[in-house]
Every structure is written in C-alpha cells, then in structure tokens.
Amino acid sequence: MTADQQWDIVSGVGVTALAVAAGRAVETARPDALIDDPYAAAFVRAAPSTVPFPLTPEELRERSGPEEQWALMNAYLGVRSRVFDDFLLGAAREGVHQVVLLASGLDTRPYRLEWPEGTRSFELDQPLVLDFKQTVLAQEGARPDCRHTPVPVDLREDWATALDSAGFQASxxxxxxxxxxxxxLPPDAEERLFTEIDRLSAAGSRVAVEYILDVGTELSDSLLRDGGSELGIDLPALLPDGERRGLAEQLSALGWEYESRSAHESARLHGRPLDPAPPAAEKVRHVFARRP
Incomplete structure (x- = not known):
C-alpha cells in the first residue's frame, strides 16, 4: 500500500471496516450479545459491495468452506468490541472526558455508548470512510451521546495537526x-503514532491497543489468507512490510505504564471462550497503558 493511496468503504482497508461492521451486526443479533450496535447492519446494507456479508447468527451459520474462518473471526470481534467499550467507558467514568478513536472505521461508539456528561470525542479516519458513515447515521436518525467531532485525515500523514484544529486540548x-x-501502518508510521500520542497526552491519559505479534507471519496462514479472499479482502496488499519494534518497548521508552492480556484471556473474562479460535487469535494482545 503506497503512502498516497486513499480508500473508501469498498476498497483497500475500507473493506475491512465493512467486514467488522458486519461482525458487530451479527454480535448485536445474538441472544447473549456482548455489545449493542443498532447501526452496524445499516452500514453493510448501504455499501455498494458485492460481498454478501452475513448480518445475523443464522446467516453466519449458513456459511461453509473458507468462510468458516469468518464465523470464527466474528466470535472474536464481539469480544474485542466489548473489551474496548469497557476500557473507554471506564476511563470516562473516572474523569478522563476526552476520547480519541484512531482509525474508527464504521464503529459508532460516540452514538451507541452511554457517556458521562462532559465527554468530548474525536474520531479519525479516511475522509471517504467518515463521509459514508455520517451519511448513513444521518439517514438512521442517529444522535451522538456526547460532544462528537469527526476528523477526516490519513493516519500516515500529519493527523495531530488535524486533531488540534478540530478542538482537541492536549492539556x-x-x-x-x-x-x-x-x-x-508502516513501521515508521506506527512509531510516529505513539510518539505523537505521548506528546499530546497530559498526565493520567490512557491508551488501549490491539496488538498482533509478528504481523507478517499471518500471511503464511492459508486459511486466513483464503478466507480474506472469499470476502474480497486482499490481505497481502494491505499489510505493509518492514521490521517493527515491539509495542512494550515503544511504550516503555516513552514512560508509559502498561499491561496486556491475550485475546483468549479477554474472551474468558467475558464468558465467551474462543473455542475454536480464529487463526490469528493466538498472537493477538490487548494492551492497556497509562501515562503517569
């Protein structure tokens, strides 16, 4: 993926946002749902995609072949969404009322979560992705539960200036x-991301990250690769090459206190063990850090 490549909701990384929205729709329709996203299915229905994403548990069970990997991934997506919902709301309820969602995709946390009074949220993503999302939300009559500002920007560029211009307060x-x-993100963009987060974070700030160990090796998993192809996602074209410094090393060097747990540990905490698990789950970590 080149540095100047942009994408909408049915191209590039945008396709993965659509797939994740479908996963949240399936989770929402479960009788034991971990999250409630009333807008997820509307995004999938509104997108001009040729991929027939399942939107309910019943539709998901009808799938077979490589798409069984998509069923396994759906189970993880429900857990992941709940884990980070709880983290964000927990921080807000403890007085951290400025929220920044990086590469928010088609998630609707400013709209679907009950935020404490005084919360201000910013969400950053590609302009075409945010345009699509805001159009669908307007059609659905959605209203945010906090003061909310979309920030259309590419995270490989100077996103910090765009965030500052949108009203973000680093103090x-x-x-x-x-x-x-x-x-x-290319390795250098990842490093800049955390350097900027550190620069913009006052004492007491927090960050949650989904981190995958040895991202490049995931492409050697034929089930994951073929499953992506069935859904119209070319994983090799989306994941940049390059050596990455470990996230723990990056955060420690910046002076952040952190803890992490595996995707399996998160799933067990929410009573939703990943058994069987999607291929990538063994390498997924949920990292939570705080700036002293």
Missing part, C-alpha cells in the same frame, strides 16, 4: 483507542 487527560489499526 486535558485523554483516552486513546487504536483498535484494528496497527497492522495497516
């Missing part, structure tokens, strides 16, 4: 979220 503690983002 206030902030809770940041990087969910499903890091594998799509």
């Amino acid at each position: 206030r503690p902030t809770v940041w979220l990087a969910e499903g983002l890091l594998p799509y």
